[in-house]
Amino acid sequence: MAELCNIQVTQVACGSHHSVALTKGGQVYTWGKNSSGQLGIGEVKATISSPQHLTSLSAVPLLQVTAGGEQSFALSRSGTVIGWGKNSSGQLGLGDRTDRHIPTLVHGLNMKKTTEISSGQDHTAILTKGGTVFTFGSGQYGQLGHNCYRDELHPRLVAELWGAKVIKIVCGRHHTLVLTDSKKVYSFGCGEQGQLGREWGRNQSVPLPVQLSHDTVADLKVRHICAGGNASFAMCTVDQKSSFLNGSFLDRRGDKHFNTSPKYSGLNLLLARRAFNKQSDKVLEKIESVVLHALLPSLDEAPLGVEGLRIFLLLTELLRVLQKRRTLRFCQSTELTEAVAAAMLRLPPDSLQNMNDMPAVICRFPFVMNLQCKIQLFDINANIAIAHHQMNPFGVVPMLPQTASDTHFELKLKRATLVEDTFEQLGKTDDVHFKKPLQVYLDEDTKITNVYMNDFFLHLFDELLLPKSGMFLYNDTKTLAWFPSKATLREKQYFLFGVLCGLALYNKNMIHLPFPMALFKKLVNVTPSLEDLIEFSPQEGKSLHYILEDYLDDDIESLDMYFSIVWDGAVVELDPQNPGKPVTSRNKKEFVDAYVNHAFNKSAGKLFEEFRKGFFKVCDADVVELFRPHELRDLLVGKENYDWEKLKKNTTYEGEYHASHPNILMFWEVFEELTEDEKKAFLLFLTGCDRVPILGMDQIRMTIRVLYNSTQQYFPEALTCHSILELPVYPTKETLQARLTEALMHNRGFLK
Template structure:
């Protein structure tokens, strides 16, 4: 192919965006493109990398449309070579898009092919085949179906979450079976309890962190991938409520200043790993395990880290934007230094490569103490500052945290997520939509949308403050944040509290998102009893 430019022109032709031409034209074009020689491919990639966003979108659209057509028509297994070629072309485009300046980048969402996630059986089969290939149980071959897990940039957030949950469920089952078969053999002649398919934490509410850290310290690391069950000494029941209860209070204690595990930003709203840790490194390893257990068991937790932490978890480098998020004053000053200040201003600032971070003065260039910042080395200074604050200063404790996290979660699946997505999945969002919440509510037993108690309840709810509404969400679900996929994921069911009187408080079953409401005889009583219940934080955490 002496003229690779033809591949730049054809995707702009409307005829190639029509379903009727996918098989006879687009698939053949994809195969031809992926067989270009090295020189022609380099030329093509350079062209793609220099494209403006609107033109790049046209190219992406053509190949995505072909992929979607084959999936919707359920004929993709008939055209395996062409399908694989289309996937490879989209991979080329994705990588080229990553190379361009931010102002010209196409949003990652433009690569999403929703049709991949519309069939849960397809995703499950795909994950299974992907795993079998990674474990060497299946050999590569021309007739092997394409594996979408190898192209995670095509997966929308719902698909990624489904894959993560399915993979975690399979891992729990297979890991428990294999590990327990081996362990059972070792202990078959001893007077000991047989291995279980769960990891059980038996905790005292009054010594939560002490108990959980001790038990995690002595646990077999293979058990971390099993299903988590939490039991409180004060109440031997094992329910999902206990699990949510445990994560809420454990993270509240861990992130409190008294734990001395983290440094805080100037406004005390975000945390970061300390450069001078006051606790043992092992504590960060155990904290990583806790975060992994929360994710692996679908529990949103309070983790007010900047995006930099989630970037580092998926092996991406923090940037100046991350410093601006964590320390706005410092970050914005560095940005001004890079882009706004003139040479004269920089030299008159009398700034050196010595910075103050986490209570300590640090020489960013140990070979030249007091090295002045000038226009010629301003980028070197900013890069060194960011690298120290986000990487070097926290390397030891962060590596312990990451090691613990990946003792629970599979790195290759976690890395499907973009950092923003991973943060949302782990800590939720604050995208509250109370209208959607009300629309999704269902009623049980005597209650219905027009029942006087229900009408009054919503009148009272609308009059709550924003903080009280968040407290209600906490009371109902065990978390005051919204799942990353939106308020649609929160579906409340309201039923009558059995055997209740006018003096009873509303109650909730957080594991099922059920509000149990007495039939109060006035709006004032309903309002006072609801607010009193919310002040208890959550009804099922009782000493």
């Protein structure tokens, strides 16, 4: 349309055989049939194929244009209504039935504050700022809503809508729709073709509400309505309330849903999965969109009890089905998964304790969590388990006071026989007690302090991991341990060793665990690789790497190698069905894979499985498997990314000490002169561990205060549970250096 190609048009309205356009500049153009003056250009009966500018409206600031059958309207920003065209039924609201061939003011609507106009075949409706509706024109089908079927030549208030604030009106050919601020739709007029949204196909002369959906799961909220000819439309968003979804899949078999508790969700999740599986891909896409854009934003961040939380169990069933479908279609989208996991992580820890299954649900989506979230979830899960195992057999927290043995897992040990006592007491303990917080007592001292627990893990693992303990196989440099092919101790010892590692992680203690990455891979179900063998045994691992990557085919043939290796002092056939099988260029990868598999899987299979069983008697596998292998190692063993400047920067001071105090200045001078090993020893002295927590040095906040009632003869002391250094006031730097160095060399009073 050349006449409008360089003009920005903001609105277009169409009648039966004509069109009206409003430009950004507020100008009106019309074109089409002008049989009744609907183009507003005078008594021209011809059909006009090019847009005609209505100059009579040029100076009026217009808000809207609309068109009915053979009539047109314009609405000014001041609420003035202007009409032209056919008026045989009074649809222009001018008090007569005479057509108008030029724009004419509708005086009956002056001062009504009109905000919207809509026109049908031969009737018109207007909406005011206050939410009232006026109609006029043909009432043949009841489309005016006045409880009668006569025409109205003047605008008349639809009294039947009084009390409801209307926010939107639209006219079809012979019917009218209105939308209220409560999101209810009312219809009236011709209903012969179902356009009123009712089961009977009759005309209706008063506004009646439209039942948009009989779906008990979805609560539709109407955002917009429109009508065309003999059809009606409501554009909705679905507020997919969790109460509806919850109620749809209750486990009613034998009234099981009445047993809802933290241990039982009360849902039939198999029924939910089957329901989702039955849906077509198109329907699932709609469900996904509703959940993402309507349901999740509507959920409360602190849901009430199990019944408020279990919506997430249903959502994971939906995700399970969606992921399966997408795998089959080679299509991957994680938007909904990420949104569900994010919503779960926003739940307060106290809420998660109301439902045992919740942490396991979140564990299905580890890829959307950063390391800090994973650690937070591990701690939440541990707190839930602790709370559960501190309950009495009836599943409630006892009202009467409890002893330490009721609420904690106690180990009462002697320093001189630490390893023996530990294994003996662990072996006699029921597995359920491992989930309680650990409390360690040493040498019959009944004082409750975490210092003893720190000392316990520090010295116990030092002793267990010595080569002379006989528990493990070591590499050539004696720096890394692995499980032997044959146990020199009882298999249960390896189970209990796993329990100890689990207890350390569960109780947030880093330990000395010099194992290759293969250990942590196997704990999270990742297959060890040649890289792990290179770490454990560099010479053998690199030789295998050369065979794979560097040797020419002819060179491999000349090596005269066979599928026979020596591992843990014994000759092993990697292919027992073919003894003496040679290594060739064609099977070299098979040989390397078999070597790695024997080293980390076959040879250690039985003992590792005992270790694994013990470890997961304490820690939940679902939660541990959140972590990547290197994350699990760093969490359990710590890191070596020391940042001593950050330690100094994060240090705070108490009492008379401050950053510029002479004794503090001397301390930092002495500290900076320590060797790297001495600084690590200081970290051990201060915190009970010589490695850095997984989240970095920021997690270590040292406080320095004066050791009261001390003299220059006293050594510095540390409260490891709180990273507090108690530093006597020394007269000289040399004295401070001597006392600090000697304190670091001291074994903190732990007698071996």
